[in-house]
Amino acid sequence: MVEKYYDADADLGVLAGKRIAVIGYGSQGRGQALNLRDSGLDVIVGVRPGKSWEKAIKDGIEVFQVADAVKQADVVQVLLPDEDQARTYLEAIRPGLSAGKTLMFSHGFNIHYGQIVPPPDVNVVMVAPKGPGHLVRRLYEEGAGVPALIAIEQDASGDARAVALAYAKGIGATRAAVFETSFREETETDLFGEQAVLCGGCSALIKAGFETLVANGYAPEMAYLEVCHELKLIVDLIYEGGLTTMREVVSNTARYGDLTRGPRVIGPETYAAMQEVLEEIQDGRFAKEWILENQVNRPVFSALTRADEEHDLEVVGAEIRALMPQFKK
Numbered sequence: 023m024v025e026k027y028y029d030a031d032a033d034l035g036v037l038a039g040k041r042i043a044v045i046g047y048g049s050q051g052r053g054q055a056l057n058l059r060d061s062g063l064d065v066i067v068g069v070r071p072g073k074s075w076e077k078a079i080k081d082g083i084e085v086f087q088v089a090d091a092v093k094q095a096d097v098v099q100v101l102l103p104d105e106d107q108a109r110t111y112l113e114a115i116r117p118g119l120s121a122g123k124t125l126m127f128s129h130g131f132n133i134h135y136g137q138i139v140p141p142p143d144v145n146v147v148m149v150a151p152k153g154p155g156h157l158v159r160r161l162y163e164e165g166a167g168v169p170a171l172i173a174i175e176q177d178a179s180g181d182a183r184a185v186a187l188a189y190a191k192g193i194g195a196t197r198a199a200v201f202e203t204s205f206r207e208e209t210e211t212d213l214f215g216e217q218a219v220l221c222g223g224c225s226a227l228i229k230a231g232f233e234t235l236v237a238n239g240y241a242p243e244m245a246y247l248e249v250c251h252e253l254k255l256i257v258d259l260i261y262e263g264g265l266t267t268m269r270e271v272v273s274n275t276a277r278y279g280d281l282t283r284g285p286r287v288i289g290p291e292t293y294a295a296m297q298e299v300l301e302e303i304q305d306g307r308f309a310k311e312w313i314l315e316n317q318v319n320r321p322v323f324s325a326l327t328r329a330d331e332e333h334d335l336e337v338v339g340a341e342i343r344a345l346m347p348q349f350k351k
């Protein structure tokens with residue numbers, strides 16, 4: 023059984039008198055840093071001069087160059103893009119680490135695939151919210167929290183778990199639930215989830231549904247409303263109460279179609295493809311591909327991103343959202 027922790031299991035006092043440097047002020051960096059500050063902890067941010075730097079200053083957080091932030095911190099939370107972490111670690115983080123400090127991540131990619139090899143006398147832990155950074159912030163402000171995973175890779179000080187739990191409490195995660203895992207399990211399940219289901223699988227399913235309807239002469243607007251807009255409403259139901267709640271709310275006709283046609287759409291070929299995707303993650307092929315792609319300035323990433331941004335689904339979707347006041351920024 024997976025170990026679970028809540029507010030009562032975590033002591034913010036473990037971080038009293040300790041300085042936390044959040045490195046990076048993007049999606050996770052901003053959400054986590056602001057929550058830590060509002061939990062009464064001593065938090066600074068390490069970034070390069072630019073947009074993120076300005077944003078942190080506007081939010082009232084003290085900002086330093088990465089190396090300067092690391093030097094003065096007891097806990098260093100690395101919230102740079104995964105593909106930038108190894109270089110920045112060598113140049114600006116590693117020199118500022120010393121015995122007893124805690125090096126923290128929100129995703130295990132660089133540790134698990136050996137891109138970052140920390141010295142043995144520092145703690146290496148993970149606190150990984152299971153949701154995007156703006157929700158980490160929004161739910162905290164609402165008095166709730168996004169659940170998180172923790173993992174302990176190195177426990178040099180003997181209290182690495184207590185430090186990770188205190189940090190998780192500081193960002194609001196113990197208000198929901200914190201689950202203990204390993205760097206390997208988090209990395210492999212997270213990559214699989216985002217590739218096969220959440221981002222990759224879901225985008226491919228939506229595009230396939232949209233293209234099938236449009237190819238059969240239906241209006242793109244109808245196709246968008248059916249397979250994309252309404253998806254959120256269905257996912258919200260699944261989020262709140264699982265497939266059972268969703269099936270209680272939709273019509274019996276929808277439910278019968280779901281139970282009999284869904285398994286035909288996601289059949290044996292999809293299971294085989296998912297298995298292949300998982301094996302590429304497990305044996306490091308995906309990691310190698312993504313690391314090399316970054317070394318040549320991301321030609322595949324750029325071309326595929328551009329093609330999808332120009333897809334009719336995106337063009338029609340933007341037009342439809344512009345007609346609805348709820349999407350006005």
Ligand SMILES: NC(=O)C1=CN([C@@H]2O[C@H](COP(=O)(O)OP(=O)(O)OC[C@H]3O[C@@H](n4cnc5c(N)ncnc54)[C@H](OP(=O)(O)O)[C@@H]3O)[C@@H](O)[C@H]2O)C=CC1
Pocket residue numbers: 045046047048049050051068069070071072073074075088100101102103104106110128129150151152153154155
């Ligand atoms: N996005 C998410 O919701 C989730 C992310 N994670 C993990 O959290 C980590 C951070 O991801 P995410 O928040 O998405 O990252 P973002 O891309 O949103 O933000 C990255 C931040 O790092 C800064 N940065 C980039 N390169 C450098 C550099 N060379 N030196 C200094 N600062 C730099 C950027 O600043 P600048 O403005 O200068 O570019 C920005 O502030 C990753 O490990 C990711 O896997 C985990 C769970 C969910």
Ligand SMILES: CC[C@](O)(C(C)=O)C(=O)O
Pocket residue numbers: 151152153154212215216220221
């Ligand atoms: C689903 C994408 C994610 O894994 C996440 C928000 O948890 C990510 O890395 O952004």
